[in-house]
Amino acid sequence: MPMPASDAGVLRDPTSPQHVTFLELFFDLVFVFALDRVSQGLIDDLDWLDLLQATVLLPAIWWIWMMTVWMTDRLDPERASTQLTVIGIMLGSLMLASAVPDAFGHRGWFFAGTYVAVQLGRSLYLVVVLRRHELRRRSMRTLFWFAVSAVPWLLGAASSERLRLALWALAITMEYVAARLDFPTPRAGRSPISEWGLAAAHMSERYRQVVIVALGGTIIVAGTTFGASDFGLHSVAALVVSFAVTGLLWRIYIYRAGELMCEALARSANPAHLGRSTAYTHLLIAAAAITVSVADRLVIAQPLARPNAAWTAAIMAGPVLFLLGRARLEYTVFSRVSYSRRIGLAVLVAIAPAMIAVPPLAVAAAMVAILLGVAAGDVAGWRRNPSIPTPPRAAAG
The missing domain is CATH 1.20.1410 (I/LWEQ domain)
Incomplete structure (x- = not known):
């Protein structure tokens, strides 16, 4: 894929060592806490409803981690704007994880709002920073789908516990299915996974x-x-x-x-x-x-x-x-x-x-x-x- 000179400092140099940076190791710390919060919810009250709730919360937390990993796989992690974005995602993830035990209670708005803000914020950053690169189109499609899924996330936050579970399950399913189908977007087509590349x-x-x-x-x-x-x-x-x-x-x-x-x-x-x-x-x-x-x-x-x-x-x-x-x-x-x-x-x-x-x-x-x-x-x-x-x-x- 051609890379304009103006983007040389945005993407990782494919000829440089593709090692994991200290920033990424630091980023993982919050997910130790996030996974512990999910398990704690099951430990405190082991029943089928809590299990179903965990099957929604874990994929959401995982999706934040995974999308951020793909971002740092392609972008130069030494770039200041990328580092600030990752740290911002880390802070948002910490706030989201803190709300996990009461996500289906009185912290529903906090959990859903933080999740939507993290996913939209990262996608918007990619749209801006890749404005002269072909990968920008993929980021725009991703932004579209996170905006669409934000609707059931936020509607769920305003609903009863059972309806919230159904709406949030719909939201996370939409995101995973959209990714599996290469983020099909009206008038913008799809984003084949192969165009993103991988180190x-x-x-x-x-x-x-x-x-x-x-x-x-x-x-x-x-x-x-x-x-x-x-x-x-x-x-x-x-x-x-x-x-x-x-x-x-x-x-x-x-x-x-x-x-x-x-x-x-x-x-x-x-x-x-x-x-x-x-x-x-x-x-x-x-x-x-x-x-x-x-x-x-x-x-x-x-x-x-x-x-x-x-x-x-x-x-x-x-x-x-x-x-x-x-x-x-x-x-x-x-x-x-x-x-x-x-x-x-x-x-x-x-x-x-x-x-x-x-x-x-x-x-x-x-x-x-x-x-x-x-x-x-x-x-x-x-x-x-x-x-x-x-x-x-x-x-x-």
């Missing part, structure tokens, strides 16, 4: 970092919950088991597929398309980490509580979501899904009925055993049949 090394590193951020949230919850316990034998055992789950999730994620993601993006015929697909994969992994945080709180606070079907589902859901996300990532990198992933998921489904009859600590210990088996299977499978990254010709998403 493979930068994007893969950002995805790995957000996994660390998400898993870091589980560590915070585990440590905080244990700190409030009696430090008895069962509490110590629960902490060890909870930490083992997080450690195994990290190991399973990074082993080969997470490690070789950069090479897969670089090898892809359409790296931007594959990068977008990978973004949705990591949303699923972030959801898994939030669920694990909820499980950690339950297991450490009451390791020997009477069996409870809802608690059992919460403890098992994290590993299930994670293995599904990891399977999708593996397909993105290698165009296949290993047997260890399939067997692990099958075993989780098979033992679910039996887990309803045992206390939380026993359920969590079973998760450790299954994840340990998956991790060992990954190592054994790789030693038998090492593979090079072979991304699919057309990544879903």
